[in-house]
Amino acid sequence: xxxxxxxxxxxVFLCIVAGIALGHVWPGVFQIIGAAxxxxxxxxxxxxxxxxxxxxxxxxxxAALGQVGRHWRGIGVTLFINWxxxxxxxxxxxxxxxxxxxxxxxxxxxxxxxxxxxxILAAAPCTAMVFVWSNLTKGEPHxxxxxxxxxxxxxxxxxxxxxxxxxxxSAITVPWGxxxxxxxxxxxxPVILAQVLRWRALARGGEAAxxxxxxxxxxxxxVALLTTLVLLFGFQGEQIIAQPMIIAMLAVPILIQVYxxxxxxxxxNRLVGEQHCVAGPSALIGASNFFELAVAxxxxxxxxxxxxxxxxxxxxxxxxxxxxxxxxxVNGSRGWYERDNPRASPDVPAVSQAPTSTRS
Numbered sequence: 001x002x003x004x005x006x007x008x009x010x011x012v013f014l015c016i017v018a019g020i021a022l023g024h025v026w027p028g029v030f031q032i033i034g035a036a037x038x039x040x041x042x043x044x045x046x047x048x049x050x051x052x053x054x055x056x057x058x059x060x061x062x063a064a065l066g067q068v069g070r071h072w073r074g075i076g077v078t079l080f081i082n083w084x085x086x087x088x089x090x091x092x093x094x095x096x097x098x099x100x101x102x103x104x105x106x107x108x109x110x111x112x113x114x115x116x117x118x119x120i121l122a123a124a125p126c127t128a129m130v131f132v133w134s135n136l137t138k139g140e141p142h143x144x145x146x147x148x149x150x151x152x153x154x155x156x157x158x159x160x161x162x163x164x165x166x167x168x169x170s171a172i173t174v175p176w177g178x179x180x181x182x183x184x185x186x187x188x189x190p191v192i193l194a195q196v197l198r199w200r201a202l203a204r205g206g207e208a209a210x211x212x213x214x215x216x217x218x219x220x221x222x223v224a225l226l227t228t229l230v231l232l233f234g235f236q237g238e239q240i241i242a243q244p245m246i247i248a249m250l251a252v253p254i255l256i257q258v259y260x261x262x263x264x265x266x267x268x269n270r271l272v273g274e275q276h277c278v279a280g281p282s283a284l285i286g287a288s289n290f291f292e293l294a295v296a297x298x299x300x301x302x303x304x305x306x307x308x309x310x311x312x313x314x315x316x317x318x319x320x321x322x323x324x325x326x327x328x329x330v331n332g333s334r335g336w337y338e339r340d341n342p343r344a345s346p347d348v349p350a351v352s353q354a355p356t357s358t359r360s
Contacts, residue, residue: 009324011226016321019230023237030234038181045231046185050193051224053186055217056131057194058201058210060141071143074269074278078147081265081286082125083158089260090122091115091166093253102249110307117298117311118253119166123159124297125151126288127186129319130281132225133288136327137280144281145191151285152183163297225320232316239313250314255322262287262326266337276337280330288323291315 023030036043094115103111127148134144201210233240240247265286269279294312302308 009321009328011222012229012320012324015226015229016233016317019233020237020240022230023234024241027238030231030237033231034235041181041185042231042235045228048224048228048231049186050190051220052129052228053131053190053221054194054197055214055221056135056141057145057191058198058214058217060145060194060198071140071274071278073272074143074274074282075147075150077265077268077272077274078282078285079150079154080268081261081282082151083154083162085264086125086257086261086286087119087123087162087166090253090257091119093257094118097249097253102252106246106249107307113302113307114250114311116167116302117294117306117308118250120163120297120301120308121254121289121291121294121312121315122257123163123166124155124290124293125285126290127152127183129323130285130288132221133284133323133327134281135221136324137284137330138277139281139284140275140277143278144285147281147285148187152187155290156180159293229320239310240317243310246310247314247317250311251318254315254318258287258318258322258326262329266330266333270337270341273341276334279337280327283330284323284326287326288319289315291319 033044034042098106098114098118099111106114130148131141131144133139134141197213198210201213205212262283266279266283269282274282291312294315295309298306298308298312
C-alpha cells in the first residue's frame with residue numbers, strides 16, 4: 001500500500017474541510033457546477049465517478065463472471081442485509097432517535113420529514129462507490145460487480161414499494177429517470193469503457209501491457225474520489241455550516257445503521273464459511289447507501305429545502321469517512337476471520353481473476 005493510500009483518511013478529512021470552506025467562500029462557482037445536471041444527476045460528479053471506477057473495472061475478466069456462483073453464500077447474505085434488514089433497521093433507528101430521543105431539540109414541523117429522508121437513504125443500496133471500498137479491502141471484483149448489478153435490478157422494482165410501505169404512503173413517485181440514468185452513468189458506461197480499454201491493452205501487449213496501463217490509471221481512482229468529495233461538500237457547505245447540531249443528530253442513526261449492517265453482513269459471511277475477499281465487499285455493500293438517488297428522491301417528494309433532503313445530505317457527509325473506518329476494520333480483522341474457519345481459508349480456490357488484481 002502506498003503512502004497516499006495509507007493516509008487516505010487524512011486526505012479525505014482535508015478534502016471535506018476544503019469542500020465546505022470553498023463552498024462557503026465561492027458558492028457561485030459551485031452553483032454553476034451543480035446546475036450542470038440531467039435528471040438530478042450532476043455531470044461533473046458522474047465524470048469523476050468514471051475516473052474512480054474504470055481503473056478497478058479494468059481488472060475484471062468478464063469471462064470469469066460465470067464462476068461467481070461459487071460465492072452464492074455471500075450473495076445471499078448481502079441481499080438479505082440490503083433488502084430485509086437495512087431499510088427496516090433504519091426506520092426503527094429513525095423513529096427512536098428522531099421521533100423520540102432528539103425530538104425536543106429538533107424543529108417539530110420537520111420531524112416526519114427527517115425520518116422520511118433517513119428511510120429513503122437506507123432503501124437504496126450503494127452502486128458506484130462500492131467498487132472503491134471493495135478495491136481497498138482486496139475484494140473479489142467479480143463478486144462485487146455481480147452483486148451491484150443484482151442490486152440495481154432489484155432496486156428498479158423494490159425501491160418504491162419499500163419506501164412507500166415504511167413511509168405509510170399509498171403511492172410514491174420514484175424519480176425513474178434518475179434511477180435509470182444513474183445505472184447507465186455509474187455502471188453501464190464505465191463497464192463498457194473499461195472493457196474496451198482492457199481488450200485493446202491485451203490485444204497490443206498481453207498481460208504486461210494491461211499491467212502498465214493499470215499502473216498509469218490506478219492513481220486516478222483516489223484522485224477522482226478526493227475531487228468528488230470537494231465538489232459534494234462544496235455543494236452542501238452552506239447547509240452544513242448553518243445547521244451543525246441538526247446534522248450531528250441526524251448522523252447518529254446513520255452511523256449506527258452503517259456499523260450494525262456491516263457487522264451483521266461480515267459475521268454472517270463468516271458463519272456460512274464465505275471467503276474474506278467476498279465478506280469484505282459484502283459488508284461494505286450491505287452498509288453503504290446510494291446517496292445520489294436518495295437525495296434526488298427526497299427532493300422530488302418533499303422539496304429542496306425539506307428536512308428529508310437535509311437528512312439525505314447528511315448521508316453524503318458521513319458516507320466516505322465512515323466507510324473508510326469499515327474498510328480499516330475489515331482489513332484489520334482478516335486474521336480473526338480466517339482463524340478456525342476452514343472454508344474461509346485463502347487456500348480454498350477462489351474465482352479466477354486477472355493476474356494484475358491487487359488481491360493478496
